[in-house]
Amino acid sequence: MTGKQQSSQAVHIILWTAQVLLAALFMMGVIMKFQPIAKISVMMPWMGQVPAWFVRLLGIVDLAAALGLILPSLLRIKPRLTPWAAIGSIVLMLCASVFHIARGEASAIGLNIAAACIAAFIAWGRFTKSPIESR
Template sequence: MNIALWIITGLLTAVYLFSGFGKLFVPREKMAAMTDAARWVLDFKPGTLKAIGALEVIGAAGLTLPALLGIAPILVPLAASGLALVMAGAVILRVRRGEIKAALVDGGYLALAAFVAVGRFALEPFTG
């Protein structure tokens, strides 16, 4: 179980770092032009989009750094819970926009983040 949790944590960390830095440094108009699935960014002000990106980057760091450094490892399931909440908002947004396929992808990330949260809170916690 511990190996599965680390693999999923690594995957989520990569996804949220890439996504978060994209929201922080790529202008929303350019991001919206990349794919149809990214047109949702036009629904938000640039500052709100940057806040979402910052939350994703902080959450990604919280998924791995506390456990790797051995400093406050309780932050790992808390970060996973926070990212699960972010993804719950993403699923709601996608469903409201009628983007069902994208909502399913976001729901998958939500499930993975929830799995890490439950796994690190109860199944394989870092602290005894």
């Protein structure tokens, strides 16, 4: 294996790691957003201050993000959807940041910014550096 092939393989592994980690983060969000609102709003007060249907809808959006980051590439069925899911994740995290800043919760956006950066890396990597081919 040449140095270029090893480098490409390393990038591929790092991208998969990023995809799995970001998908796991979104799945944690899914689990939280489908807990009883009274229970979860103790840790995250905003969830008790918006309609329950909105919290559940965000849980569904988180689920779509998690699945979009993994399944297209894993199954090699339209794997070009994975970087698009990453871009959607960036938009979601930016919207979440704006939401928290508007509520005076700017200190809560660190995780959103970190997730957006990981998603940007995935989008870049899967579009340009190490795309996954369809079957």
